[in-house]
Amino acid sequence: MTDENVQIRLASRPAGMPAAGNFTITPAPVPVPRDGHVLIRTQYLSLDPYMRGRMSDAPSYAPPVEVGGLMVGGTVGEVVESNDPGVQPGEVVLAYTGWQKYGTAPAGAVRKLDPSQAPATTALGVLGMPGFTAYAGLTQIGRPKPGETVVVAAASGPVGTTVGQLAKVLGARAVGIAGGPEKVAYLREIGFDAALDHRASDFARQLAAATPDGIDVYFENVGGHVWHAVFPRLNTFARMPVCGLVAHYCETELPEGPDRTALLMSAILRKSLTVRGFIQSEFAAALMGEFLARATPWVRDGSLKYREDIVDGLENAPEAFIGMLQGKNFGKLLVRVS
Amino acid sequence: MTDENVQIRLASRPAGMPAAGNFTITPAPVPVPRDGHVLIRTQYLSLDPYMRGRMSDAPSYAPPVEVGGLMVGGTVGEVVESNDPGVQPGEVVLAYTGWQKYGTAPAGAVRKLDPSQAPATTALGVLGMPGFTAYAGLTQIGRPKPGETVVVAAASGPVGTTVGQLAKVLGARAVGIAGGPEKVAYLREIGFDAALDHRASDFARQLAAATPDGIDVYFENVGGHVWHAVFPRLNTFARMPVCGLVAHYCETELPEGPDRTALLMSAILRKSLTVRGFIQSEFAAALMGEFLARATPWVRDGSLKYREDIVDGLENAPEAFIGMLQGKNFGKLLVRVS
Numbered sequence: 001m002t003d004e005n006v007q008i009r010l011a012s013r014p015a016g017m018p019a020a021g022n023f024t025i026t027p028a029p030v031p032v033p034r035d036g037h038v039l040i041r042t043q044y045l046s047l048d049p050y051m052r053g054r055m056s057d058a059p060s061y062a063p064p065v066e067v068g069g070l071m072v073g074g075t076v077g078e079v080v081e082s083n084d085p086g087v088q089p090g091e092v093v094l095a096y097t098g099w100q101k102y103g104t105a106p107a108g109a110v111r112k113l114d115p116s117q118a119p120a121t122t123a124l125g126v127l128g129m130p131g132f133t134a135y136a137g138l139t140q141i142g143r144p145k146p147g148e149t150v151v152v153a154a155a156s157g158p159v160g161t162t163v164g165q166l167a168k169v170l171g172a173r174a175v176g177i178a179g180g181p182e183k184v185a186y187l188r189e190i191g192f193d194a195a196l197d198h199r200a201s202d203f204a205r206q207l208a209a210a211t212p213d214g215i216d217v218y219f220e221n222v223g224g225h226v227w228h229a230v231f232p233r234l235n236t237f238a239r240m241p242v243c244g245l246v247a248h249y250c251e252t253e254l255p256e257g258p259d260r261t262a263l264l265m266s267a268i269l270r271k272s273l274t275v276r277g278f279i280q281s282e283f284a285a286a287l288m289g290e291f292l293a294r295a296t297p298w299v300r301d302g303s304l305k306y307r308e309d310i311v312d313g314l315e316n317a318p319e320a321f322i323g324m325l326q327g328k329n330f331g332k333l334l335v336r337v338s
Numbered sequence: 339m340t341d342e343n344v345q346i347r348l349a350s351r352p353a354g355m356p357a358a359g360n361f362t363i364t365p366a367p368v369p370v371p372r373d374g375h376v377l378i379r380t381q382y383l384s385l386d387p388y389m390r391g392r393m394s395d396a397p398s399y400a401p402p403v404e405v406g407g408l409m410v411g412g413t414v415g416e417v418v419e420s421n422d423p424g425v426q427p428g429e430v431v432l433a434y435t436g437w438q439k440y441g442t443a444p445a446g447a448v449r450k451l452d453p454s455q456a457p458a459t460t461a462l463g464v465l466g467m468p469g470f471t472a473y474a475g476l477t478q479i480g481r482p483k484p485g486e487t488v489v490v491a492a493a494s495g496p497v498g499t500t501v502g503q504l505a506k507v508l509g510a511r512a513v514g515i516a517g518g519p520e521k522v523a524y525l526r527e528i529g530f531d532a533a534l535d536h537r538a539s540d541f542a543r544q545l546a547a548a549t550p551d552g553i554d555v556y557f558e559n560v561g562g563h564v565w566h567a568v569f570p571r572l573n574t575f576a577r578m579p580v581c582g583l584v585a586h587y588c589e590t591e592l593p594e595g596p597d598r599t600a601l602l603m604s605a606i607l608r609k610s611l612t613v614r615g616f617i618q619s620e621f622a623a624a625l626m627g628e629f630l631a632r633a634t635p636w637v638r639d640g641s642l643k644y645r646e647d648i649v650d651g652l653e654n655a656p657e658a659f660i661g662m663l664q665g666k667n668f669g670k671l672l673v674r675v676s
Contacts, residue, residue, distance in 0.1 A: 061574070061608050223603060236399070242607045248600045257595010262586045264599055265561060268615040269580050270399050275613040277606035 008099035046124035071099035125332035126306035134162035136283035137241035146171030148216035158332035307331030346437035377419035384462035409437035463670035464644035468496035474621035475579035484509030486554035496670035645669030
């Protein structure tokens with residue numbers, strides 16, 4: 001290879017919101033794939049909120065990135081060299097090679113993509129981990145019945161747009177919450193029954209007006225003040241799939257008291273609520289095939305809409321990532337690497 | 339009837355822990371059963387923590403007792419007059435006639451008891467609402483697998499003893515938490531694998547030692563400092579049926595800050611926890627028959643043990659009830675009325 005690799009590594013652990021200085025961009029040799037492995041040139045890097053957790057060494061469901069280590073992440077790329085008979089150079093694959101221009105992976109750990117079925121980038125969004133998070137959380141935990149009300153925040157992101165549109169497929173009413181008028185207009189455009197701006201001063205009142213029959217499913221990926229407005233609107237037997245709490249990822253201390261934990265527990269008891277945390281991987285073995293079989297045709301025929309926010313150049317990944325944690329992206333955030 | 343009725347009514351709503359002054363004991367006429375109704379002389383009145391909720395007008399899953407109204411409660415009694423062909427005088431029935439010596443009920447709302455199957459008092463405890471709460475919560479929500487660890491607090495009460503013994507039937511390890519050495523000794527006697535006194539100064543350390551593989555099911559009926567010790571021990575995919583929070587029922591203000599709600603939500607996310615509130619009535623139609631068919635023989639052959647704490651005299655119900663909220667009862671609390 002005459003090209004050179006570029007990597008983004010974790011320079012230091014952030015306290016609160018990450019800053020550019022928490023990352024280092026360094027040249028590196030292009031790796032050599034071992035037997036049974038492939039070398040992949042990254043085309044697109046996915047940026048996702050869970051990566052904030054990997055930057056921290058607080059207990060989590062997955063080990064942290066070591067300081068000095070390569071930032072992890074899902075990628076779509078082209079195989080440029082293969083030491084496995086099952087994968088050919090030129091094939092486009094979904095892999096988990098992280099924030100770098102070139103990476104290697106075991107051939108068995110990549111998924112071949114067929115661009116005639118759907119654009120390759122969708123494997124990182126609507127037909128990838130975020131879309132499957134929506135599908136698994138809604139079909140396995142939220143289980144909306146026809147006529148019920150489903151509320152989702154960060155609704156213009158790749159999980160939220162899918163949650164809302166799937167809720168409609170299942171016959172439920174979809175209420176989306178997002179930040180700013182453009183995002184809210186987009187939610188209405190793609191079929192949400194109601195869309196609200198959580199930055200509005202009367203947001204809680206708007207939410208009450210948009211959920212006249214209360215809330216049966218709250219798909220929780222945000223937390224914070226959106227949760228406080230949702231909480232009193234939950235109906236008896238409401239279900240809360242919890243897949244993210246992005247409003248809290250960069251908090252450095254707990255909010256002031258009093259301690260309201262007992263209020264939450266009392267509501268869980270009083271209203272027979274189901275609160276269930278999940279990581280999509282729990283359901284992948286059982287459900288990923290079903291999800292792709294159902295959702296790929298929807299993407300192809302345009303009935304399942306999605307939006308991508310593509311940033312050019314790997315070197316811009318840190319800034320784009322920080323912006324995402326602040327709600328600045330509009331749609332699935334991707335970095336076009338090559 | 340030459341006898342007179344005696345009723346205990348709600349004199350005023352308590353702030354915090356109820357006091358004797360919140361109740362009035364008054365004579366009343368023996369009621370006359372309408373067509374299709376029966377007149378029942380109360381033998382035993384059940385005292386249960388949920389009654390604290392009925393004394394309050396805070397939002398709940400059931401309407402409150404009005405000030406001046408009769409205190410509600412489950413009873414076992416003898417039918418002394420019947421205006422329904424399906425029920426005969428002399429039959430012993432389970433009813434919901436409240437804190438009084440005589441009450442009427444629709445014949446269709448009473449359950450006939452067969453004292454040859456099990457003592458009638460068990461219909462208020464191990465074979466009644468508390469036992470069924472344990473059965474429904476454990477089999478429908480907790481779902482322990484063989485070898486998993488189930489923890490229950492208030493473990494010498496009628497829900498807790500049943501939870502622990504059912505956990506053993508299901509092949510799980512049962513860890514019980516109670517207040518004081520006698521209760522702890524009793525839990526060991528009836529087969530809990532470990533039993534702990536939550537009043538011990540090193541309770542959290544003892545709990546850690548008793549749950550070396552963490553906690554897979556925490557049957558929550560208490561809250562408070564027991565919950566704080568349990569919380570960090572919960573395993574990934576742990577389940578928490580929540581059927582009571584007796585430590586919080588008499589709180590008049592929230593604990594001091596910081597607000598730890600986000601810690602709970604983060605753990606739910608990080609550990610893929612299931613937290614599910616329930617009232618046993620949700621499951622009664624589907625499961626009560628199965629429960630009675632399974633558990634009655636266990637009670638009869640002595641394999642499902644239970645303990646009753648019987649107080650004599652309806653006039654002593656308020657003091658006994660207040661004592662129960664303070665953990666003074668030892669086993670299912672009943673008042674022998676006649």
